[in-house]
Amino acid sequence: MASTSRTRNGRGRGGRGGGSSSLPPPPSTLPLIIEEFFIVIYEDPLVKKALPKKFADYLDGQEPAKVYLRAADCGPRLWTVEVLFDGQGRMYLDKGWENFTIAHGVDFGCYVHFKYEGDDVLTVKVFDGTMCRKYYYSDDEDAEDESDNDVKPCIHPL
Helix, strand or coil, rough: CCCCCCCHHHHHCCCCCCCCCCCCCCCCHHCCCCCEEEEECCCCCCCCEECCHHHHHCCCCCCCCCCEECCCCCCCCEEEEEECCCCCCCCEEEECCHHHHHHCCCCCCCCCEEEEEEEEEEEEEEEEECCCCEEECCCCHHHHCCCCCCCCCCCCCC
């Protein structure tokens, strides 16, 4: 009996013909969706912080003057933080960031996770240097009425 390299249906090895591929499109054709990212605090946590360039690109020239940070699990309070753009496509958290970091114990070696919720709101989770998340809660029922100048910390349970 003669041996042949063709398999049934004449499709050659593997039995999968030319039809449509189930592979995803190449990365260059996928839409750019940057909803979550993190930064690592390598330097003074109280100075302005650069956000990833891809996130600034995702905002597609909207360039908000400020964003609102909400600490996950720390009540409804929104922290107003001014945003700077350097003209080179970089975006920085500036005035207001210092108060947020003090209130949430952001320090050297922390990993800060951001999730963009739309409408210039970012939900923030802070992880310590051991990569464990810091959980917070608020003991103030009037958290929504507080001024951003009040650096009342969320409570970090041990």
